[in-house]
Amino acid sequence: MEIPSDKELLATDKAGLDKLKVALEISGFKEKQKSDRVRYRQETLRLFIIAVFSGIITFGSTYFQKSTERRLKKIDDQETKLQELVLDLEDNSISQQAKYGIICKISRLKVPTDADTSFINSVADYEKKCEESRKFADQIDKKSAAAQNNSKTIDTTRTDVKARLAALDQSDQQEARLQNDAYAKTATGQKAALTISKQADSLLKSAPSSLQAASDASAGISGIVKQRIDLVPDKPAESAATFYRVQWFKKGYAIQVGHIYFTLLDLDRRQQTIRVKACYTNTPFSCEHPLETSGELDIRTPLLFSYGDKQYELSLKSINHAGKNPFTLAAYVALKESQK
Structure with a gap:
């Protein structure tokens, strides 16, 4: 409402001034209402914006928390799985071939980029072992195929071939002992090591x-079979037992592992x-104290026996070629020795 000038107000009678006063009061009331409505809308909008932002923050916080919980649970699940699989690798009731599969199973664990460094490095190590295991397996298969395919063309009834194979067999026995x-x-032993190679070369020339x-x-x-076996050693880090390295021998051969003298009677x-x-013996390659044992074992079941205060466990790791004679197979075994 437009307010009159001072001259106009002086010229206005009392009744006019009363009307003007009422008009001003009405106009002021309307202005106040308008202002109140503006403030109300602004406050409502402010509260709405606060509520929206609060909701977004709450939702984001909840989502982040849930996301973090899921991520941490995934890491925990994968680490638990790793621990379970590593324990399987140390279980001698699981075959060596199955352990190669476990190595590759570990290598396929999904590791988040923000997982613990030791966990990431551990899985990476098994990835390398899996690749090496497959590489060694391919090399073994190729060499086994070469040995078998070439053997098929050899006439073993020939006198000269028989003589060479018999001599190669003697050479293999010495190599097994070494x-x-x-x-x-x-x-x-040193003399045998020097002559074995020369004798074999002479026989095959x-x-x-x-x-x-x-x-x-x-x-x-x-050598390749042993390297592959060594990818999954039997010895747990905390074990106090003695784990002897893998040795091979053929039917009729003998090997000495610690104080235990083994003769291979049969192989399938x-x-x-x-x-x-x-x-049990204190003298290399002699049977001083025969041990009461069934003597039978397979790829999954180790042979358990004892002598004195010691407990022994013989595990069959593989059956494959070894030595110079391609017509005879070898058993690869490992011995564990512990206190009763």
Whole structure:
């Protein structure tokens, strides 16, 4: 409402001034209402904005919390799975072949980028082991196939071939013995080590090319088999037991592992079983104290026996080629020694 000037007000009578006063009061009331409505709308909008932002913050906080909980649970689940699988690797009732599968199963665990460094590194180590295991398996398969395929073309009824195979067998027996460090350091062992290679080369020099190829393939397998077995060692970090390294021997052969002298009596590759004779001895490669044991074990079930205050566990790790004679297979075994 437009307010009159002072001159106009002086010229206005009392009745006019009363009307003007009422008009001003009405106009002021309306202005106040308008102002109140504006303030109300502004306050309502402010409260709405606060409520919206509060809701967004609450939702975001809840979502972040739930997301963090899910992420941490996923990490915990994967770490628990890793621990379970590592325990399986230390279980001798699980076959060596199955353990290679466990290594690769660990390598496939999904590791969040923000997981604990030790967890990330552990899984990465098993990824490398899985790759190496597959690489070794391919090499073993190729060499085994070469040994078998070349062997098929060899006439084992020929007198000269029989003589060479018999001599190669003797060479393999000496090589099997040399796996024992104590024996390898003796004068006899050192002499054997020097002559084995020369004898084998001499025997194969004039042999049929197929026998040479088969022999070379067979001889190259044992080192790869041992390397693959070593990817999953039996020894837990906290164990106080003694775990001897893997050795191989063929039917009729003997090996010395610690104080235990083993002779391989029989071997069945199809059934993955072997039968051994065990003796306790203080003299290398001699049976001083025969041990009462069934002597039978397979790829999943170790042979348990004891002597004095010691408990022993012999595990069959693999049956494959070894040594220069491609017509005979070898059992790869590992021995664990512990206090009763």
